[in-house]
Amino acid sequence: MTLKDTFKICVQSLTRNKMRSFLTSLGIIIGMASVIIMMAVGEGSQKEIEKQIETMGTNFLQIMPQHTKGPDATLNPALLTKTDLQKIKDEAVYVTEVSGVVQGSFTVRADSNSGAASVYGVEENYGFIKNREIGYGSFFDKEDCDAFRCVAVIGTDTANFLFGSAENAPGKTFQLGSNIFTVKGVLKPLGTSGGRSQDELIWIPLSTFQARISNAELSNISVSVRSKELLAKAEKDITAILREAHGLTEKQKDNFSIMNSADILAMASSTAKTLTTLLAAIAAVSLVVGGIGIMNIMLVSVTERIREIGILMSIGAAKGDVLSQFLSEAAVLSFAGGIAGIIFSLLACFMLGKNGVAVSINPFVIFIAALISVLEGIFFGFYPAWKASSLRPIEALRFE
Numbered sequence: 001m002t003l004k005d006t007f008k009i010c011v012q013s014l015t016r017n018k019m020r021s022f023l024t025s026l027g028i029i030i031g032m033a034s035v036i037i038m039m040a041v042g043e044g045s046q047k048e049i050e051k052q053i054e055t056m057g058t059n060f061l062q063i064m065p066q067h068t069k070g071p072d073a074t075l076n077p078a079l080l081t082k083t084d085l086q087k088i089k090d091e092a093v094y095v096t097e098v099s100g101v102v103q104g105s106f107t108v109r110a111d112s113n114s115g116a117a118s119v120y121g122v123e124e125n126y127g128f129i130k131n132r133e134i135g136y137g138s139f140f141d142k143e144d145c146d147a148f149r150c151v152a153v154i155g156t157d158t159a160n161f162l163f164g165s166a167e168n169a170p171g172k173t174f175q176l177g178s179n180i181f182t183v184k185g186v187l188k189p190l191g192t193s194g195g196r197s198q199d200e201l202i203w204i205p206l207s208t209f210q211a212r213i214s215n216a217e218l219s220n221i222s223v224s225v226r227s228k229e230l231l232a233k234a235e236k237d238i239t240a241i242l243r244e245a246h247g248l249t250e251k252q253k254d255n256f257s258i259m260n261s262a263d264i265l266a267m268a269s270s271t272a273k274t275l276t277t278l279l280a281a282i283a284a285v286s287l288v289v290g291g292i293g294i295m296n297i298m299l300v301s302v303t304e305r306i307r308e309i310g311i312l313m314s315i316g317a318a319k320g321d322v323l324s325q326f327l328s329e330a331a332v333l334s335f336a337g338g339i340a341g342i343i344f345s346l347l348a349c350f351m352l353g354k355n356g357v358a359v360s361i362n363p364f365v366i367f368i369a370a371l372i373s374v375l376e377g378i379f380f381g382f383y384p385a386w387k388a389s390s391l392r393p394i395e396a397l398r399f400e
Contacts, residue, residue: 021333024297025290025334025336025340026337027287027289027293028290028293028333028334028337028341029290029344030286030290030341031283031285031287031288031289031341032287032338032342032369032373033342033344033345033348034283034286035280035283035284035287035369036341036342036345036346036349036365036366036369037283037345037352038276038279038280038282039279039280039362039365040345040349040360040361040362041279041357042273042276042277042279043276043359043360043362044357044358044360045272045275045358046268046272046273047360049268049269049272050268050269050272059224059225059226059227059228059230059231059261060129060130060131060222060223060224061222061223061224061231061234061235061258061259062222062223062258062264063080063088063221063238063256063257063258064080064219064220064256064257064259065079065217065220065256065257066254066256066257080100080217080218080219080220080256081218082100082218083245084245084246085221087242088238088241088242092223092234092237092238093234094225094230094233094234094237095224095225095226095234095238096225096226097128097223098125098221098223099122099123099126099206099222100121100122100123100206100221101120101121101218101219102121102209102217102218102219103118103119103120103121103219104118104119104213104214104216105117105118105119106119106176106177108174108175108176109174109175110162110174113161113162113163117200117201118200118201118202119176119201119202119203119209119213120201120202120204121204121205121206121209121210121213122203122204122206122222123145123205123206124141124142124144124205125224126222127153127187127203128224129222132190134153134186134187134188135187135188135189136166136169136170136186137153137169137184138170138184138185139184139185140153140184140185140205144184144205145206145207145208146207148208148212149205149208150176150181150182150208150212151184151204151208152176152181152202152203152204153185153186153187153202153203154169154183154186154187154201154202154203155186155187155197155198155200155202156186156187156188157197157200158199158200158201159186161200162174169183170184170185171183176202177212179212181202181204223238228261228262231261231262235258235260238258242254242256287372287376290334290337290376291376291377291380294330294333294334294376294377294381295330295380295384297333298330298380298381298385299383299387301326301384302387302388305388306391309388309391310391312325319389322389323385323386323388323389325388326381326384326385326389327378327381327382330377330378330381330382330384331374331377331378333377333381334373334377334378334380334381335370335373335374337373338370338372338373338374339370341369341373342370349361
């Protein structure tokens with residue numbers, strides 16, 4: 001049989017029972033759509049996380065206390081002090097800006113609105129270090145910090161919650177503990193990272209936090225390095241400064257940790273990539289189920305068409321013709337399901353994007369998905385096709 005004849009018979013066989021063909025393809029449609037959607041959401045989330053981390057800048061270091069076990073834990077407790085902060089400011093060679101950070105969760109009130117908020121005590125250069133820009137108003141300055149003033153810079157979500165809008169927030173006041181703070185500025189929105197909003201925050205001067213809210217030790221020290229090429233040197237330099245400040249001997253481990261923006265980006269990317277792979281692997285299970293469905297229906301089709309197969313062989317059709325006939329039916333069935341699944345996934349991704357979900361469709365993934373749909377049909381359709389081609393013409397003609 002020619003390729004044209006094979007395709008013609010294939011289409012006739014599949015359209016003979018449209019509902020059965022559709023239900024058989026449904027497993028492939030669902031599986032293909034699931035894989036593409038999961039991959040798109042996973043890659044979209046990964047790019048969104050990378051984008052948000054990059055907004056911090058590529059020359060950022062964060063120093064945090066790190067608890068140790070054994071005798072070192074008592075002799076050298078994990079603490080970052082004002083002395084450490086000042087020592088880094090005075091002695092670190094490769095840094096441009098340094099800010100101590102204290103944080104805590106407190107209840108804030110403005111008029112009839114109240115709720116818990118993450119409050120950070122930071123210095124006047126913290127916005128520069130974190131690469132955050134002011135949307136409305138201005139950042140508090142060194143004079144505000146030196147005078148222990150009750151001023152604040154807040155995120156857009158906090159501004160909307162407390163005052164109804166970010167635009168009108170500068171100049172308004174809210175209560176934090178027993179103190180009344182005045183909003184000096186509102187940060188430009190950053191969005192959500194790792195399922196957590198980056199705009200639900202309040203920044204107040206570090207000096208004010210420790211004098212009026214809580215005299216807590218530093219949660220971390222944030223550092224801006226001259227350039228990303230100097231990150232490694234800056235990290236090594238600050239490690240030496242802090243080990244000396246903490247009186248650590250050569251045998252003692254660091255009771256602090258330093259994370260740079262490159263490490264944070266690599267960690268977030270690796271986590272997102274792993275999650276994407278896991279989601280795609282789970283979704284791929286439905287593709288296997290769909291392939292088994294095709295095999296099952298093709299076996300039923302072979303049983304129903306035994307006399308037809310016998311007639312084809314008796315008029316000269318070779319085993320290869322019968323094999324290619326049933327293989328083409330399985331491949332077309334699977335490919336049609338794959339194309340329908342791709343179309344459905346594109347529509348679903350479009351709707352998800354409209355609703356604020358980060359999605360990223362890779363054309364290469366679409367191409368591979370279409371190829372897999374054909375290969376899956378051939379793989380799962382081979383046994384039924386082989387079974388059909390192995391029938392003996394005389395026995396097939398006698399079959400009732």
